[in-house]
Amino acid sequence: MYVLGTDLSLDKLCELIHLDLSHNRFHGSVSEVFESLSGCSSFRIESLLLGSNNLSGHLTEHVEKFKRIIHLDLSCNSISGLILESLGNLSHLTRLLISHNQFKGALPEGIGQLGMLTDFDISYNFLQGIGSAHALDANNARGLASSFSTSAFMVGLLASRA
DSSP states (O other), rough: OBBBBSOOGGGGTTTTTTEEOSSBBBBEEEEHHHHTTTTSOOOOOEEEEESSEEEEEEGGGGGOOOTTOOEEOOSSSEEEOOGGGGGGOOOOOOEEEOOOSSSEEEOOGGGGGGGTTEEOOOSSEOOOOOOOGGGGTTTTEEEEEOOSSHHHHHHHHHHHHO
8 A cells, every 4th residue: 555645744743763654655855854854843763764755856954953863765766966965964874775866966075974874875876976085984884885877986985995
């Protein structure tokens, strides 16, 4: 069974710690989902799974309000635009799955500052380039997956880990 639409009154789910809305047919703007959830005064969510829906649009700065988040899955949607630098401020993040979207541009340097990140999938986007400041801790990052139209990312990543 699938739920259609995005009008779930997410602003009333303030006490949730884990929210799994993956594998539905939600459509609409991903920024509206984050905006709705970030309206809570006692925001506690640690796991937000929105993968395999039909969400589109751009990420906005509402993402940085998710200070406690550990697992963020936005994979398999149609989210576009740049990956926000503010994702690097989510210091508790262990899993960041944003593959199979339409992100473009360079990977923000702040992503390399996520010391607890163990699973990181940015494959099947339109990202380009990486600098040594992007290096993830090779001892922690178990599940790094990337796929790019250019090899600049992998060359930079390998050089930074040498």
